[in-house]
Amino acid sequence: MSAIAGILVTAMVTPALAVTGIAANNSIGMFENLPSYIKPDALAEKTNIYATQSDGTPVLLASVFEQNREEVGWDQISPFVKDAVIATEDPRFYSHGGVDIASTLRAAAGNALETSASGASTISMQYVRNILVQKAESIQDEAERDAAYKEATRTSVDRKLKEMKLAIGLEKEFSKDDILLGYLNIAPFGGRVYGIQSAAQYYFGVNASDLTVAQAASLIATVNEPNGLRIDEPENIPDNQARRDKDVLPSMLKEHKITQAQYDEAIATPVTANIVQPSTGCQTANPIGAGFFCDYVTHVVKNDPAFGADEDTRWTNFKTGGYQIYTTLDLDLQNAAKSAMDTYVPYTYDFDLGGSLVTVEPGTGRILSMVQNKDFSDDPEVTATNLGASAINYSTDYAYGGSTGFQVGSTYKIFTLAEWLKTGHSLGDVLNGNAGTLNLSQFKDSCTGGNGGTYSVKNDGGSNPGNVTVMQATRDSVNLAFLRMAQKLDQCEIRKTAEAFGVHRADGDPLGENPADVLGTNEIAPLTMAAAFAAVAHQGLYCSPIAISKILDSTGNELPVPQSTCSQAVDPNIAAAMAVALQGVVNGGTGSQSNPNDGIPHLGKTGTTDSEKDTWFVGASTKLATAVWIGNVVGTVSIRNTSIAGESGGNVRHDVWKQYMTDADGKYGGDAFPVADRTLVNGVQVQIPNVAGMSVDAAKAALTTAGFDYQDGGVIDSTQTAGTVDSSSPAGTASKGSTITVFTSNGQLRTVPNVVGMSPDDAKKAITGAGIEAGQIAFEGPSGGNAKVTATNPGAGNPIRFGSDKLRVTTKAG
Template sequence: MSAIAGILVTAMVTPALAVTGIAANNSIGMFENLPSYIKPDALAQKTNIYATKADGSNVLLASVFEQNREEVGWDQISPFVKDAVVAVEDPRFYSHGGVDVAATLRAAAGNALETSASGASTISMQYVRNIQVQKAEAIQDEAERDAAYEEATKTSIDRKLKEIKLAIGLEKEFSKDDILLGYLNIAPFGGRVYGIQSAAQYYFGVNATDLSVAQAASLIATVNAPNDLRIDEPDNVADNQARRDKDVLPAMLKEHKITQAQYDEAIATPVTPNIQIQSTGCQTANEISAGFFCDYITRIVKNDAAFGPDEDSRWNNFKTGGYDIYTTLDLDLQAAGAAAMNAYVPKAGSGFDLGSSLVTVQPGTGKVLAMVQNKDFSDDPEVTATNEGASAINYATDYAYGGSTGFQVGSTYKIFTLAEWLKTGHSLGDVVNGNPGTLNLAQFRDSCTGGNGGTYSVKNDGGAAPGNVTVSKATADSVNLAFLRMAQKLDQCEIRKTAEAFGVHRADGGPLGENPADVLGTNEIAPLTMAAAFAAVANEGTYCSPVAIERIVDASGNDVPAPQTTCSQAVDPSIAAAMTTALQGVINGGTATASNPNDGIPHFGKTGTTDSEKDTWFVGASTELATAVWVGNVVGTVSIRNTDIMGQGGGNVRHSVWKQYMTDADGKYGGTAFPTAQSSLVNGVKVTIPNVAGMSIDAAQDAITSAGFDFQDGGQIDSTRAAGVVDSTSPSGSATKGSTVQVFTSNGQLRTVPNLVGLSPEAAKSAITGAGIGAGQIVFDGPSSGNAKVTASNPAAGEPIRAGSDKLRVTTKG
């Protein structure tokens, strides 16, 4: 066959060789020196991203493709398609050896006066050309890709020689049916539609196996000039039908592939497209509010070395690899999240750049079960530039995964100081000072950076001054100063390390800050990160990194390793149990009471509000689900709290969204009680507070600190003790070791009323002035001389009275 082909090629190209000065007897040598084998590569196929329903069925979120192709087997293609392509393109396909001798001779005669080699392309030769085009299109470098494509498609003698030689080699390696099947799967059908299955679905809305004679002939007509005869463009329909009726159907009849009746019926059938739009990309998933989750999946692929050595290679492999990706998305939770978000947060029209995100992570698995935001996903710059309700930025994720650079998380970050507090032997029952004040930054220890100097003036939310509070109370009420004073007793570096153990990191990829202000949540973090951290608390202290892909299957049906969660112990289970004890107080009577579903399922959580109320958060969990809700400014500093959002104060929106969503989520997943915390971590070890009444302030400080407490000068108070000596402490009696004990000194302003009952008025005056109470403060109710006797006093005997100002009323009877 090679020899025959060489002779035929010589005859076909002799005129051109003569013109160019090449000897005719060189042609066979040229032919023999060409490569003889081409291996079909795996075809570029679309990748599908799925969510799985509770009944196990799959729901397509989106398809991502460079070429819309779904490769099918021989039995999945209608016989009419196979017959049509053979009849019109290569009637002797099943009898030649890759080159049609008769057709080539006719082409040689036709080209006798031309300098090109046209015509006579068998199906095998066309398949070779498509394989070469496919190989060219797979090249990543643009210049190399363009050069390879030009080489594969140029009209030239050497290309025709190469196709003939490779077609002959192809026929030696593959059966006729395999070659025909390969051709039908690789062939372009216009635009981004490739392969007979995708063409059937796109143009007619049916599978390739169900194509009628008329439909099959119309599609095969298209392959002659894919972009000129594609029927999704109305202007092309008439030309497509003309080729179908004049070329394809007559060829099928002539080759006895269809009967006269089938021919007549097909000719009488107009070409009627039934276009099924096959959009590429995650905009499709907006139909079930999952566009941003879908985009997150694509970003995981771009960041995973398993898909290629660099991001461009990974993305190209993803778009062309024909993967089926099954995700962790729970469609019920996704729908519940979208309903809650739509009910309380508008997509547009707020007057400022309002953003909101809800994301749920399953404790113990790290599975991302829901991811919703108050925008529709679009990566089209023209759409996002003109539609306020659309965005390409995923508010839930890190910058590297299509997200923003994160948002300050406010007091939700306090849980890491709480964890470090408990790890270092403190308890929830410890008492700390929660009043506003100016803190000495040099008193904040940092074993990593060495700490800072200067001062830091801080206030509580709303200007609250709660005094000494337990750590439990400070957590429930989110007392800023209490947590800062807790941090003063800890190592700022260790607080950061504890946060990192919970998987916490900045969304922009930078290192976490560990300044005292960071205790109050100034690091900018993604909602997904915070949801995963709270899931670790619910999971008895074990952190599992977020994972969004359950399974990946390649185009051949083989499982491909999917990214896996990595679990590690962030804190001891006993510490986690104590954390949940404190954090349950937040939702049960604390700052997040409005978030409580009150559905019988235990929950814990933490609120967060940043400076100027720019960002508001609630992150909470049951034993089964951890959910973060953020409502805030995408850009700008509009106060969320002072803004009306869809009829309610903006500060309450996070609670409304979380409560509605978790009520629905609890109905599906339920939840159990959290583990009981150890008494020592809840109540601490009680230690007797020294009785320092009557001591000097310096002596009292020594006694208090020696007993293991933190000393705090509470200032002067009204007291009957001598000015400058200690009057009392708060708390008194006993407290957990390490608690703050305020020591109050006397201002010497109070006097003790003596017992005056039974005394004469004169004797009473003498007793009163002898007690240090001025005579001018005495008011007699009754006779003040003679035989009268005192029957009562107000204040009564033993009670204090302020010297020089308060009145002492003395009741007498004559």
């Protein structure tokens, strides 16, 4: 039939074109030279994004599309639809070869003056036109796209001839059923609704297989003028019903596709829409707080070359590729995360309050939950008026739809801790934790050469804990101890260790490595910190975060997806020792309020930035690592000094983490962390030399020789000779490499001798002989005869300041 149609059309075009002024001797050649083959491209289909229920069942989070289309098979379409379109648009569909010659000849005269090119379009020809339009719409360049669309839709005889030639070629390659199926899947039904399945779902809330005669006829009526007859706009319903009742249903009856009874019933049925809005865009995932995770998935696709050569191509492929994206999101954990966030962090507040919670699975990098105290919306009109909505994902990097990050405070100390342990130190090493002014030139930096000047620092709350072990410094988050640890390390290597844990700034700039950065001044996303702590919890193995488990294309074939890359950030023994220290934070340290106390071991670290504008708790079990950030999105309001929903703001991070992890532990459980090497925990214990009475230089040499670091503790009141060493802290034993603080005597103290039982005169001689001035002695009681000393205040063996303190001597008659 196609061959015959080609011959007949070739013979037919000469008189048809001659009337239009085209020379007859050119007409046949022009037709013969037209392209004869067109291949249907993959249809633009909506992409669906899924989370996972406990039983593994996928649950739709959202759909993203340019054309709301779901391609279906032959058996998934009601026979009434097929019959309606054939009876109305092309009754001789199954008997012609792509062009209905009789209809074309009748239309030729009417179209001779090119006032219209309508009429005589078979289903095959309409399918060709839709294919050409689809191809035009897939062009990336806007000018090329507009030109191709105009060419595919312009009213002209030569465009009609091109359709004929391509329709004939199409019928040589495909069966009639395949052409009809392709037409029904590609056809526009108004707005962004394409294809019979999406049209059935959108307009009537049913699948294409379940359409009634009346519904099928109404949808087929729409294809004649999709935007003018779409029934989601009430003003169009009368025109749709008129075309249905005057053209579609009578044609079906005439062609014996329906019975008289079916016709009567359908005519009596008013056109009534049951509009079911499609899940479109990530905001539809907001009810479970997953709008931002959904948006993160879209940015993963935009940023990964696996989905196209550039971002525009990748985004187009995403919106039109009909992907089925199965994500790592665990609905149980997501619901628990949303519940915890909603309980403690309001969506709006007196200032721009932000809250984020994100969980990463140790050993896999799978992101299992992600929430914040906002609803996702990328509509500027919504976010401009609704402070509880945002397009900025607080959990992620700027390149993935996030902010430029937040200072992470003392959570960053774990990287100094890791480098400390890597370089042969231990948790038992002792350092001075008191506030002070540090010489920046004493901080080594093999990358930048270091800095000059001074840096005055205090501990949180102004505490001065004295000498502390690294274990205690971690538990209590002692700033000065960590800075003094950093003085013994290389700032460049601390940065490299952080990078080995996947840490990077959220804005894409390089990590800073100044001494202040030891205390967490780099601005980092919560997802990054969660992944870093996951590495500590999984024997030092860092796995980059991933959000996608599997992607199927529109044909059901599996596509490559971004994979987690895992690498050993630190040796497992180092990670085990880090876990020991970080468990202390949860068990009695600054993070004890976050402890679920549910029998599952946890590690973690608190973080609070300058002015308390950002507060953090990042922690993990062996199964889950979770970061919680509560802070200022913009501004510098003190979270600690703010009451949030009746709770002290500084505690909110703990409340959120504890409630969430209690629920999460109930599902995932957790094991004991690996046992750490004793030398990494306690260090090599060494006897500290007794340096009392030595010169400062001699004491420094003795301590250095024994393997300790000397630190000047300053001058104190002492009974030792002025300028000599009074004492050291600690004394006895300490781990090799510890800092021993040495205190120098000012010689201002004298030791009270034991004069009880002596006569007053003998007592006075003994006291002045001990270096105490006579003017400091105050006798109380008889002094003559047989008087004896019964007591002194201070008592024997106690110190007294030379020249100022009084020594009271009590006497009694013998």
